[in-house]
Amino acid sequence: MPLPVGRAAVLGGSLAGLLHAWVLAEAGWRVTVVERDRRPGKAEFAGGVPQARQAHLLMPAGLYAIERLLPGTTELLTGEGAQRFGLATDIRWLTPAGWLDSFSPRHTIVSFTRPLIDWALRHQVLLHPGVEARDGVEAVGLAVAGTRIAGIRCRERGTRDRTESVLPAEVVVDATGRTSRAPHWLTELGLGAPEESVVDGGVGYCTGLFRRAGADLAGGRAMYLQPRPGRNPRFGILVPVEGDRWMVTVGGMRGFTPPTDPDGFLSFARELSVPEFYEVVRGLEPVAPIHGFRPPPSRRRHYERLADLPEGLLVVGDAACTFNPIYGQGMSVAARSALVLRELLPAGARPARGPGAAGRTGVALPVDSRRIQRAVSREAGAAWQMASSEDLRYETTVGGRRNPLLKLQHAYMDRVLSAALSHRAAQGAFIDALSLTAPPSGLFTPAVLWQAALHGGSRGRRAESRSRSGR
Ligand SMILES: Cc1cc2nc3c(=O)[nH]c(=O)nc-3n(C[C@H](O)[C@H](O)[C@H](O)COP(=O)(O)OP(=O)(O)OC[C@H]3O[C@@H](n4cnc5c(N)ncnc54)[C@H](O)[C@@H]3O)c2cc1C
Structure with missing residues (x-):
């Protein structure tokens, strides 16, 4: 039959x-x-x-899943000019607690435009x-x-x-x-x-493509400035993509939508938490118009x-x-x-x-x-x-449930993040959870709990003042 x-x-x-x-x-x-x-x-x-006109970073969990389904996809992408780099060794990454100095390339990121x-x-x-x-x-x-x-x-x-x-x-x-x-x-x-x-955080995006020359970005292959709840809800992403271009995205939570005209875009970049991003972007040559997007x-x-x-x-x-x-x-x-x-x-x-x-x-x-x-x-x-x-850290977020447990969760995550700046176990757990390569339970192992217990409060604040001064 x-x-x-x-x-x-x-x-x-x-x-x-x-x-x-x-x-x-x-x-x-x-x-x-x-x-x-x-x-x-x-x-x-x-x-x-x-x-698809906005920056699309494929987290390592996604890359690994795609490779398991369609082996050779990474090679196909890099053959077309997509850029491969280490998470987080090759990224100048400003977290809400400060700059993340990475110990080792824990995972691989491949960056490209979404159409690729x-x-x-x-x-x-x-x-x-x-x-x-x-x-x-x-x-x-x-x-x-x-x-x-x-x-x-x-x-x-x-x-x-x-x-x-x-x-x-x-x-x-x-x-x-x-x-x-x-x-x-x-x-x-x-x-x-x-x-x-x-849950509606009211996020707004704007992205432009710029010509990429070898030495545009000292000390890294990409830059990521996370928004900082309660301080600066703006973010910036600078990643190399195919065609020797930078993809530059700026955005913010509700009330901080960037404008799409080139001057407004640059002014917005200037308002990010640290000046490094703006210093790089202002010298870049645009190769395409800037596009905005307000996700629902x-x-x-x-x-x-x-x-x-x-x-x-x-x-x-x-x-x-x-x-x-x-x-x-x-x-x-x-x-x-x-x-x-x-x-x-x-x-x-x-x-x-x-x-x-x-x-x-x-x-x-x-x-x-x-x-x-x-x-x-x-x-x-x-x-x-x-x-x-994370969205519920912003008072302007609509929907979702705010309760005492959430406050505890935020307080614990603040401590993990502070510890992650300088401790290997906490950093590994943070990067794995963020990159979706490990379940969030990885943030509660004895080593991470211990490092989190030693961090937070004054330590977190010191890290923050360090990062505000450009470090
Ligand atoms: C601004 C922005 C930035 C993002 N950045 C990232 C990022 O950095 N990393 C990340 O992982 N994700 C990111 N995302 C999310 C990502 O875009 C989506 O998760 C992803 O596109 C989901 O893929 P999908 O195939 O489910 O839907 P989509 O990619 O939206 O595709 C839906 C498809 O269905 C087709 N379609 C719709 N209606 C019909 C119909 N009635 N009949 C036939 N076809 C139809 C459409 O034409 C389209 O081709 C971002 C999203 C936004 C809005």
Whole structure:
């Protein structure tokens, strides 16, 4: 008897969609990637991912996950000019407690513009014989049969014809990003929308590209000035990217949105916590206009709790959970979600014969899709916790829960950070937690607890005054 062929529709052909499509194709599904945009040529900006003009740092956890899924991606990126450097040895990094003097390159960062990674993934994923791309097609709804997903409703874009068609599929992955309409589609079907958690730090971004000459930045390959709650909510990111360019981003929390005109951009850079950033940026030659972006609030949608979630529907990437981008988590969480899917669909676990749509014998995932959705949600959970609790350090943040426990958490993290400036164990734990390579429990080992106990209070304040004086 021939093996059953399962059909999967992945909505959204960006980072999350491509990686999940790859995993499904490797597990034996015939995957159609439905993308609203007509994707531009190699590494060009795509309108459907408007945030792509802003700095996108892929945390080590994301890089490692992508390498496990698509080995050789790092080489592909660096071959195109992406820059590889050590976290945090090669970064001049001003934390809220002071400059971080790094002991060793704990992890590797590869820096690039967002369109380059999207191209690198698309280039590889679409070579898979089980993956077909349908660009210029917009998903407009879900099709269900009983309790199971049966496909998607979609229509061509850019034509006068508004006719909808149904693309049949036993698995549908919504990876349409932060503008996902899945809550609306489910409500339309009478299945209800998922519960949401929302935290709004009101962050604003501005990014420009500048020519990079060898000696622009002494003592490092990149510079990162974190915002300092209660003092200076502005931040600055300076990273080398492909094409011998610097990507320079400045931004701030609510009320500190930078302007996009070149003079305003520079003036904003001058207001960062220390002068070093401005001193470098003011001498750079722009090679592209400056673009601004105001991300909407961070939003976590709890699909795993939705009683009537149709079997076969998964919601991943930003469609399920968006973060305040200043913590650089979104792409990594999306990549790790694809790894989670792979772990639950091991090679050999082909599409299984199941009850199928409309009572017919059909094809189904070999595991309950709700179990996958729960695992995907868990993957986002730690990052969400970290980002939302950091956002709540700003009085201007809207949403989230402020309680005494949060105060304790902030006080403890202040101590860990102070200790991290000069102690190896605390620094390692801090970098691992931030880069999502280890769970937050790593911040509570006996060595870190001990170093945190010895730091804080006066030590933290000394570090801060050192950093204000440019060190
Ligand atoms: C300013 C800013 C800076 C950021 N910086 C970082 C960073 O430094 N590090 C990091 O890890 N993350 C960062 N992020 C987050 C990152 O951009 C997202 O987490 C990531 O893009 C999520 O990928 P995705 O595939 O889920 O969604 P997206 O990349 O948003 O892609 C969604 C895709 O779905 C398509 N689509 C939408 N609707 C439909 C439809 N109805 N039918 C068909 N296709 C559709 C869109 O055209 C698009 O291609 C940043 C975000 C912002 C806003």
